Amino acid sequence: MPRVSRRKGDAARRHADTVRFVLFEARPAGLDFTQLVRATDLSACQVRSGIGALKDEAASRGWPPLTWTREVGYQLGADRTALEAYERAVVSQKLNEFRRFITGTVAPHAAAHPNDKWVKHIVAQLNSIESTLDLIASS
Known part of the structure; x- marks a missing residue:
């Protein structure tokens, strides 16, 4: 089961x-x-x-x-203001987590293996996510 x-x-x-x-x-x-x-x-x-x-x-x-x-x-x-403040805080937290993951793990991986298909894919996807979260956090 x-x-x-x-x-x-x-x-x-x-x-x-x-x-x-x-x-x-x-x-x-x-x-x-x-x-x-x-x-x-x-x-x-x-x-x-x-x-x-x-x-x-x-x-x-x-x-x-x-x-x-x-x-x-x-x-x-x-309450609209409370929900918006909570959403902004969560988005900012996630943005920080993604940036730390990119700079601390993915970027060194990409530097060590620049021609790896997986690393190119994950860099492109995470950069897209980072950009989107940055737009939401700054609006």
Whole structure:
């Protein structure tokens, strides 16, 4: 029998329901991770699993998304400014990750093997992704 992803199993869905209930109770305020663990009476691992499952479930059911900021913590809601700030922060984070990956791994690989078909392909694709994320982050 194939193994079910932790984010799609029954336990993850129960943890997601618990996290969602606690976050609805806390609205409009958010909860940081430690507060979420205490309020749900779940372990840190269970809360992480529940957060992942809740993000997936919210997307599939059209519920307000789950966002996180350093100032507020985890929060459910569809406030336009909060969503835009969260999206910009995530895009900036991903842009930094891609740039570090390109400069730290892909560029040295390309320098060592300039005629490698794979490295040419990955350089072209990652440059495209970097350019797109840079446009989004700067707009």
